[in-house]
Structure formats: C-alpha cells, structure tokens
Amino acid sequence: MPAPTSAGIGLRRVSAGFRHPDGNEVLAVRDIDLDVAPGELLTLLGPSGCGKTTTLRMIAGFQAPSAGQILIGDRDVTHMPANRRDIGFVFQSYALFPHLTVRDNVAYGLRVRRKPAAEIAAAVAAVLTLVGLDGLANRFPSELSGGQQQRVAVARAIVIRPRVLLFDEPLSNLDAKLRTEMRTEIQRLQRTLGITTVYVTHDQEEAMAISDRIAVMNDGRIVQIGTAEALYRRPASTFVAGFLGRANMLPGIVRGSTSGELTLKVAGATMRVACQTAYAPGTRLWVIVRPEKISLAAGGSLPGEIVSRTYLGEKVEYVVRLADQSLSVVRYDPPEEGGFSPGQRVGVTLPSTGVQLLAAG
Amino acid sequence: MSAAIGARWQWRGADRPLRLALIAGIWILLIVFVLYPLARLFGRAFNEEGVFTFAPFVDALSNPNHLRALRNSLILATLVAAVGTSAGFLFAFTAERTNLAGGIRRLLDFTILLPLISPPFTTSIAFVFSFGPRGLITHDLLGMQDAQVYGWNSTVAAEALTYFPLAFLALRPLIASIGSDLEDAAFSLGGSRWHVFRTVTLPLTLPGLANAFLLLFAASLADFATPLILAGNGLPVLPTDAYLQITGMFDLKGGAVLSLLLLAPAAIVFFAQRHIVGRRNYATITGKAGGRAPHRRIASWLRYALWLACIALAAFIVYLYALLVYASAVVAFGADATPTLSNYRVIFTEGIPAIKDTLIIALICMPLGGVYGIVVGYLVGRMRFAGRQAIEIVSMINYALPGTIVGAAYLIAFNDEPIVLTGTASIIVACYVFRYSPTGIRTTVALLQQVDRSIEEASFSLGAGGLATFWRVILPLILPAFFAGLGAVFIRAMTAITATIFLVSINWTLITVRILENMTELSLGPAAAFSVFVIVVVLAVTSLLDVLLRGMTAPELRPSALET
Numbered sequence: 001m002p003a004p005t006s007a008g009i010g011l012r013r014v015s016a017g018f019r020h021p022d023g024n025e026v027l028a029v030r031d032i033d034l035d036v037a038p039g040e041l042l043t044l045l046g047p048s049g050c051g052k053t054t055t056l057r058m059i060a061g062f063q064a065p066s067a068g069q070i071l072i073g074d075r076d077v078t079h080m081p082a083n084r085r086d087i088g089f090v091f092q093s094y095a096l097f098p099h100l101t102v103r104d105n106v107a108y109g110l111r112v113r114r115k116p117a118a119e120i121a122a123a124v125a126a127v128l129t130l131v132g133l134d135g136l137a138n139r140f141p142s143e144l145s146g147g148q149q150q151r152v153a154v155a156r157a158i159v160i161r162p163r164v165l166l167f168d169e170p171l172s173n174l175d176a177k178l179r180t181e182m183r184t185e186i187q188r189l190q191r192t193l194g195i196t197t198v199y200v201t202h203d204q205e206e207a208m209a210i211s212d213r214i215a216v217m218n219d220g221r222i223v224q225i226g227t228a229e230a231l232y233r234r235p236a237s238t239f240v241a242g243f244l245g246r247a248n249m250l251p252g253i254v255r256g257s258t259s260g261e262l263t264l265k266v267a268g269a270t271m272r273v274a275c276q277t278a279y280a281p282g283t284r285l286w287v288i289v290r291p292e293k294i295s296l297a298a299g300g301s302l303p304g305e306i307v308s309r310t311y312l313g314e315k316v317e318y319v320v321r322l323a324d325q326s327l328s329v330v331r332y333d334p335p336e337e338g339g340f341s342p343g344q345r346v347g348v349t350l351p352s353t354g355v356q357l358l359a360a361g
Numbered sequence: 362m363s364a365a366i367g368a369r370w371q372w373r374g375a376d377r378p379l380r381l382a383l384i385a386g387i388w389i390l391l392i393v394f395v396l397y398p399l400a401r402l403f404g405r406a407f408n409e410e411g412v413f414t415f416a417p418f419v420d421a422l423s424n425p426n427h428l429r430a431l432r433n434s435l436i437l438a439t440l441v442a443a444v445g446t447s448a449g450f451l452f453a454f455t456a457e458r459t460n461l462a463g464g465i466r467r468l469l470d471f472t473i474l475l476p477l478i479s480p481p482f483t484t485s486i487a488f489v490f491s492f493g494p495r496g497l498i499t500h501d502l503l504g505m506q507d508a509q510v511y512g513w514n515s516t517v518a519a520e521a522l523t524y525f526p527l528a529f530l531a532l533r534p535l536i537a538s539i540g541s542d543l544e545d546a547a548f549s550l551g552g553s554r555w556h557v558f559r560t561v562t563l564p565l566t567l568p569g570l571a572n573a574f575l576l577l578f579a580a581s582l583a584d585f586a587t588p589l590i591l592a593g594n595g596l597p598v599l600p601t602d603a604y605l606q607i608t609g610m611f612d613l614k615g616g617a618v619l620s621l622l623l624l625a626p627a628a629i630v631f632f633a634q635r636h637i638v639g640r641r642n643y644a645t646i647t648g649k650a651g652g653r654a655p656h657r658r659i660a661s662w663l664r665y666a667l668w669l670a671c672i673a674l675a676a677f678i679v680y681l682y683a684l685l686v687y688a689s690a691v692v693a694f695g696a697d698a699t700p701t702l703s704n705y706r707v708i709f710t711e712g713i714p715a716i717k718d719t720l721i722i723a724l725i726c727m728p729l730g731g732v733y734g735i736v737v738g739y740l741v742g743r744m745r746f747a748g749r750q751a752i753e754i755v756s757m758i759n760y761a762l763p764g765t766i767v768g769a770a771y772l773i774a775f776n777d778e779p780i781v782l783t784g785t786a787s788i789i790v791a792c793y794v795f796r797y798s799p800t801g802i803r804t805t806v807a808l809l810q811q812v813d814r815s816i817e818e819a820s821f822s823l824g825a826g827g828l829a830t831f832w833r834v835i836l837p838l839i840l841p842a843f844f845a846g847l848g849a850v851f852i853r854a855m856t857a858i859t860a861t862i863f864l865v866s867i868n869w870t871l872i873t874v875r876i877l878e879n880m881t882e883l884s885l886g887p888a889a890a891f892s893v894f895v896i897v898v899v900l901a902v903t904s905l906l907d908v909l910l911r912g913m914t915a916p917e918l919r920p921s922a923l924e925t
Contacts, residue, residue, distance in 0.1 A: 089822035109823035
C-alpha cells in the first residue's frame with residue numbers, strides 16, 4: 001500500500017472551554033500551540049483530565065474549540081465537521097459497529113465514499129492481510145477477542161487512507177502482554193503507511209516505545225515536547241521528570257560554580273555536577289537523579305540505610321534513607337548473593353553526569 | 362475523565378439544517394395532534410358564550426349522577442388494580458421462583474399474551490357466555506334461571522383478567538433482579554422463609570407493586586368497553602357516561618366536561634407512576650455475581666400451591682377464549698349448539714366494510730407510527746436541543762390520557778375549521794399514531810442508551826454525515842424498537858375502541874365498533890366471530906413481524922428483540 005498524501009497538523013492557540021453548571025467557564029485545554037510534521041507519530045501523554053483526549057477530539061472534529069485555529073495540511077478545519085476532515089480515528093472502546101461483520105465494518109468508510117465494489121473488496125482484503133486478520137472477514141465483532149477487535153478498529157481507520165490518524169488510548173482495554181504486541185504492530189503500520197498520527201495515552205512506557213515525539217500535557221497545557229530520550233534525560237519540570245519514568249527530586253543549594261561544573265550541597269553531602277549554566281552561590285535548585293544512576297556499596301562517601309528491598313526479577317528496587325531524604329535506587333540484573341537487606345548501612349554514590357538541575361520555584 | 366468532560370459539550374455534527382427541520386416538523390405534529398385538540402376540549406368545557414368559566418364543571422360535580430359515576434370509576438379502578446396486581450404478582454413470582462416445567466411455562470406465557478392482543482372487551486363477551494342468563498356455567502351447569510352477570514363482580518373480574526398481564530410484565534423483571542444472594546444473606550442470618558419474604562423480597566418489590574397498581578388503575582379508569590357490556594345500569598362510570606352524553610344526547614359540552622373529570626385522577630396516577638419508575642434502581646441491586654444461583658428456598662407445599670393457583674387462573678382464561686371460539690361456531694349460543702360457519706359468513710359479508718376499513722387503517726398506522734416512534738425516540742434519546750424534554754412529555758400525553766378524553770378532544774377539534782377531519786380515515790389514523798407510538802419511542806430511547814456515542818463518532822470519522830450515520834448505523838441498531846413500535850401500533854389499531862368510537866363514521870368504521878354493536882343487538886355469534894378473527898390476525902401479524910425482525914437483525918442483537 002503506497003504512502004498516501006500525508007498532511008501535517010497545526011494547532012494555533014487552541015482552547016477548549018465549557019460552562020460548568022455553577023456558571024464558571026472551565027478550560028479543559030488552554031492556549032495550545034502544536035505542530036505535527038507530515039508522517040510523524042506524536043503522542044499526547046498526561047494524567048487523567050489533563051486535556052489530551054479533548055485535544056484529540058478537537059483535531060477529529062468531535063468537539064469545537066472555544067478559541068484558536070486547527071489546521072490539517074494547509075486547510076483550516078476549525079469549523080469543518082468531522083466527516084469532511086479526512087481522518088481515521090481509533091477509539092478506546094474500538095466502537096466497532098456491532099451489526100456489521102468485520103468485512104462490512106472495514107468497508108464502511110469506502111462505501112460512504114461510494115467507491116466501486118471491486119475496489120472496496122480489494123482494499124478490504126489487503127488491509128485485513130496487513131493487520132493479520134485473514135479469514136475473519138465474516139465474523140461479527142462479538143465473535144472476536146479484544147486484540148482482534150483492536151485490529152479491526154485499526155484496519156477500519158487506515159483503509160480509507162486518511163490524511164491523519166488519531167488514536168485515543170487504543171490499548172487500555174488489552175492485557176499487558178497484548179498491549180506490548182499491539183503497540184509494536186501499530187508502530188509498524190504507521191511507519192509503513194507514513195500517515196501523520198496523534199496518539200493519546202496515559203502510559204509513559206507506551207508513549208516512549210511508540211512515538212517520534214511526545215507532548216507531555218498537564219492541566220490543559222503542553223508542558224514539554226520532544227523525543228522520548230530528550231524528555232527523559234532533560235525534563236524541563238519536576239512534573240515531566242516524575243511523569244516520565246521515576247525520578248529522585250532532591251533539594252540542593254549551590255555552593256560554587258566553575259566553568260562547566262557546579263558544586264552543590266545535597267542531602268548533607270557535597271556533589272559535583274556537570275552544568276553549562278552558571279548559578280550564583282546560595283541558589284536553591286531541584287536535583288533530578290534517576291534511580292538507576294545512583295550506586296550503592298558496602299562502604300562509601302555518603303552513609304545511608306536500606307529501608308526496603310523489592311525484588312522484581314530483572315531488577316531490584318531499594319528505598320534508601322540518606323540524611324533526611326528518601327531515595328529510590330534500582331539495580332539491574334541483581335546477583336543472587338550480595339544484595340542489601342533492610343536495616344543495613346550502605347555507602348551511597350551520587351552521579352556527577354546525567355543529572356538534571358531545575359530551578360526551585 | 363476527559364471523555365466525561367467532553368460529554369457536556371454541544372455536539373457538533375453535520376446536517377444541522379436537517380435536524381432543525383425534523384424538530385420543527387415534530388413540533389408541528391405535536392401541536393396539531395396533541396396540544397390543539399386538548400386546548401379545544403378545554404375551550405369547549407370551560408367556555409360559556411365566549412367567557413371562561415368553571416360553571417359547567419361545578420354543575421357536573423354537583424350533579425349526583427355524575428358524582429356517582431366518578432365515585433364508581435375510582436372504586437372500580439382501585440379494585441381492579443388490587444386484584445390484577447395480585448394476579449400479576451402471583452404469575453410473576455411463580456414464573457421466576459419455582460422452576461416451572463416447560464409445558465406449564467408455555468401455558469402461562471400464552472395466557473398472558475392472549476388478553477394483551479385481544480380487543481379489550483373480549484373477556485367481557487366471554488363472561489356473558491359463561492355467566493349470563495344463558496351462560497354455560499350459570500344456566501347449563503348450575504341450572505340458574507335469569508342469572509345476573511351485570512354489575513360490580515363481573516366488571517371487576519373481567520377488567521382484572523384483561524389487565525393483569527400489564528402487572529405481570531412490570532413485575533417479572535423486578536422479581537428476577539432481586540439477587541438470590543440478597544435472600545441467601547437473609548437466610549444465613551437465621552430468617553425463616555416467611556420472614557425473608559416479608560423483610561427482603563416484598564420490600565424490594567414494593568416500588569414495582571406500586572407501579573403495577575398504578576398502571577392497572579389507569580387502565581381501568583380509562584376502560585370504556587368492559588363497563589359498557591358488563592356494568593349494566595346500576596353501575597355508571599365516567600367513560601361510558603361521557604360517551605352516552607356525546608353520542609346518545611349529542612351533548613358535546615357535557616361529554617367534554619365529564620371526560621375532563623377523569624383528567625385529575627389520571628394525571629395524579631401518571632405522575633406518581635413516573636416518579637416511582639424514576640427511582641427504579643432501588644430494586645435492581647443484584648450484587649456482582651454473574652450467574653444467579655437458583656432460588657430453591659420455596660417450601661414444596663407452597664410451590665405446588667402456587668402452581669395450582671396459576672394453572673387454575675390460566676385454565677380459566679383458556680376456558681373463556683375457548684368459549685368465544687365455540688360461540689362463534691354454533692348457530693345460537695345457549696339455544697342451538699349446531700355447528701355452523703354462518704357467523705363467519707356474516708362477518709365476511711356484512712362485516713367486510715368494517716374488516717377492510719380496520720385493516721387499511723391499521724396498515725397505514727403501522728409504518729407511520731413506527732417511523733414516528735423512532736424519529737421522536739432518536740431526537741429525545743440522542744440529541745441535545747432546547748425543548749427536548751418538552752417534546753418527550755408532550756409526545757406521551759395522548760398515551761397517558763384516558764381514551765375518552767382523547768376521543769372527545771379529536772371529535773371537537775377536527776369537526777370544524779381550520780382542520781376538518783371528521784368522517785375521514787385520517788382522524789382515526791392520527792388518533793392511533795399519536796396515542797400508541799410512545800411504545801416505539803420508549804423502546805428507541807432505551808436501546809439508544811446502550812449505544813455508545815463513540816459508535817456514531819466512528820461513523821463520522823469514516824466520512825459519513827449525520828443522515829448516512831443514522832441510516833447505516835443507528836437505524837439497524839434500533840430496528841428492534843422500530844418493530845416493537847410497529848407491533849404495538851398494529852395491535853392497538855386492530856383492538857382499540859375507547860378513543861376511536863367517537864371518530865368512526867359512515868365512511869370509516871372499525872371491527873371493534875361492530876363487535877360492540879353486535880353485543881348491544883344481542884347478535885352474540887357474529888361478535889364472537891369478529892373477536893376470534895381479530896385475535897387470529899393480530900397473532901399472525903405479530904408473528905410475521907417477529908420473523909422479519911429476526912431475519913433483519915445481526916445475531917448478537919437478536920435476544921432483546923420485541924421484549925418490550
């Protein structure tokens with residue numbers, strides 16, 4: 001299937017407001033600017049109620065923005081109804097038509113477009129092969145497993161070769177194993193077809209696995225946008241740091257600054273961190289340290305105490321008390337002998353690189 | 362979370378002008394065929410030489426005859442509701458709690474169905490055959506001379522038998538929904554069977570019982586045919602009085618006033634019933650268990666007693682209908698038992714105009730009522746617009762009002778300018794469509810509640826507009842409601858009489874009216890033959906609808922078909 005003419009998406013100062021029963025205007029989405037490049041897969045990631053689904057539904061045309069402008073390609077679609085926007089939408093609930101077979105579900109968009117029967121039959125057969133549903137064309141949705149229903153939903157959305165593909169938490173109704181499998185599948189399809197895609201999820205691992213770029217949303221705003229790696233390594237806020245992966249957020253005070261290096265007082269200890277920004281001594285900062293960056297040893301510079309140990313197979317998670325701070329520490333591929341047990345005193349070593357500093361607000 | 366927020370939003374979709382046109386069209390219909398006739402009825406009742414006055418009403422209330430009719434109507438309705446609800450509860454409880462054998466279950470289902478699809482006075486006619494002066498039981502069996510069938514006992518019994526299936530249908534799902542674990546919990550706490558029934562089962566069923574009671578009260582209050590045949594002169598009730606006032610004494614105004622006397626109790630009952638049904642969740646706490654454990658807690662002597670009672674009642678109903686069939690096939694019931702087809706010959710010769718008219722009207726009403734039902738149901742159940750609830754309520758008015766009021770209102774409203782329909786089929790068709798489509802409306806709303814909005818959004822996202830989405834997705838999903846509406850309108854168009862007896866004319870008459878005429882002329886054979894014919898036609902058409910629906914619905918949508 002050749003790549004269709006894919007279009008970029010632009011959101012210009014888009015807000016979504018509704019009137020609360022008590023009379024106040026509540027904004028579910030506030031003043032969002034967003035550009036999705038043609039062929040890109042961008043994820044809107046955030047907690048429940050952050051406005052990510054509302055944003056997606058506005059791109060689809062299911063809801064109208066209260067302010068701002070939405071572009072698909074170079075067309076202003078702000079006031080265009082959903083059925084004329086040329087989109088494919090995959091719903092959290094799949095929203096398969098229960099009275100139609102798999103074949104008729106997938107053919108629906110083509111029939112609405114009044115394509116010739118032969119063309120429809122060929123396109124449906126091709127897309128069913130593409131999503132791995134050969135031989136199930138005559139089944140009804142109720143006769144399919146959750147994963148198969150998901151595939152039908154995807155097939156139905158892509159067969160019309162939309163300019164834009166939109167996913168609303170498509171994997172949240174599947175079990176963990178299937179979820180991993182399907183997200184790889186969706187990524188493969190998206191790459192193959194090259195359709196510009198916006199994908200909504202609250203699962204950070206899913207977002208990191210699937211996306212070209214992630215837009216992290218909180219409280220109706222996009223708080224940071226970038227590749228998974230950029231967001232993980234250089235979160236711009238404690239919210240992003242905490243939402244993408246796990247992070248220790250330690251309060252620190254700047255003691256001194258030389259070119260390219262900062263000396264900080266953290267948890268009663270002195271820490272040297274590579275840093276391009278110069279801070280005046282006395283400045284308070286958040287020091288973001290990922291759990292896998294901290295090392296533990298029988299003896300070391302900073303004295304800590306193991307509070308708890310959780311064995312998770314490929315890794316062990318420790319909670320370590322260091323001065324008045326509680327640290328999360330992860331050790332991968334833990335050896336059978338030589339771990340630490342609760343109550344044990346250990347030496348803690350904080351890293352000097354791979355640490356993110358954020359101004360304490 | 363965010364989806365819940367989205368739900369508050371004004372839905373934006375295509376085909377806005379079409380929707381506006383639909384809403385406007387429905388309003389025009391409701392104004393012309395619901396509000397305008399009522400307004401004219403009120404105008405006629407409260408207007409004396411151009412001045413608004415309560416005087417006619419006060420006069421009516423101070424007339425001892427009318428007061429007696431009102432009192433009789435209320436007492437009759439109370440008795441019928443009490444007896445009918447008890448019988449309905451007996452059937453529902455037995456059906457749900459005693460593991461009925463298949464044969465008995467089918468017998469019960471059939472006897473429940475019969476009164477629902479018969480003309481409302483079928484039971485009354487059979488009562489005359491059974492308990493009348495030449496009645497099978499009174500005369501032939503007991504050897505009584507001049508047995509008196511007319512009066513309170515037979516009217517209450519006949520109405521209770523006619524309407525108890527309504528109570529059964531309202532109570533059965535409720536009794537089924539009381540989780541056995543709730544009762545088990547009560548048993549585990551040491552309650553005796555009777556104690557558990559009294560403290561758990563009965564209180565949980567109470568709102569349902571009240572609902573059933575009110576349904577039957579309203580049905581009896583509005584019933585016109587049974588009292589006309591069975592009440593006799595000693596038991597005047599409001600609907601028959603109003604009818605005689607209008608057709609016997611040509612006193613439209615007096616009839617209007619009398620029919621409006623029914624309005625207050627009918628309205629109170631209607632709103633009380635809505636209130637109870639609105640809180641229905643109360644009794645549907647089933648716990649989480651998926652498969653319900655069988656209820657085995659009924660003592661075996663009680664089980665046999667329940668079976669016996671149900672079978673006796675069912676056998677009595679079957680006996681009444683058998684009597685009707687027998688009476689239709691003999692020369693003269695009670696006098697000459699020679700088998701004959703002459704009664705059928707009569708209805709298929711002299712009766713042909715009535716049969717033709719009724720079938721034509723029923724067949725016109727069916728599609729109109731079916732379409733009207735799903736369109737209004739869709740507007741009310743799916744769309745958000747100002748006045749949505751007003752449409753919902755107004756569309757129910759003609760259904761909720763006693764037929765006498767509706768019939769008198771149509772007679773007054775469409776007799777003169779600006780809209781003259783008297784003497785046409787249209788007035789009967791309009792009466793049936795706006796009176797009996799609410800079944801379709803309510804079934805549509807109930808089915809739509811099960812259709813997630815994302816199903817429609819999926820269709821929009823695939824490029825379909827509002828109309829295409831309705832046609833390709835929504836319509837197939839609410840098809841069972843469409844068929845339920847078709848069935849209800851057809852059954853009522855074949856069997857109803859209360860409202861339309863005011864509206865028949867030389868040009869257009871109805872089988873039910875002919876049956877009533879036959880009864881008053883004491884040509885009982887043709888009356889019985891007409892009744893049997895109606896029942897057979899209704900059974901045939903509803904079975905056909907059922908087959909059609911099964912053929913047109915996807916397998917997983919079938920179970921709920923025609924259950925309402």
